[in-house]
Amino acid sequence: MDSTLMENTSKHGGLAAEPVAELRQVIQGVLAAAEETYGAEALEPGLERALAIVQTNPEFEEQFENQLITLIDSPEEGVVEVVSFLMHALRWEAVREAVEEKITNPRGDVSNIRLYEAMLDSFTDSWRDRDLYVRFAGS
Structure with a gap:
């Protein structure tokens, strides 16, 4: 086992949970930023990071969906932005059904x-609200 793999395994309690834990951490950062600021531009770097994690780890889609569904159960400051940004790009049916x-x-x-x-x-x-985000503005 190479040192990078060992480091990742020990740091996150196993490789399988790493992208899920990383997404959770990024989302918590976005939610914290939403508490302190107004405006999508302050949140967009974190939202982009969350989207990148999800897009580069499609094998964890079900766990990622569960993370988002858990978020919508109690929509604190920033949850609308996280769910909306990610779902405008991803359009996951399980999340849509949970919101409906x-x-x-x-x-x-x-x-x-x-x-x-x-x-x-x-x-x-x-x-x-798509024009609030650089990624979606003009689309």
């Missing part, structure tokens, strides 16, 4: 329905 479920069967704070509607909008080509 939150809209059709709201539990708890019904004011969150607007947040879920904003997330659902990101699954369309005409997502109204």
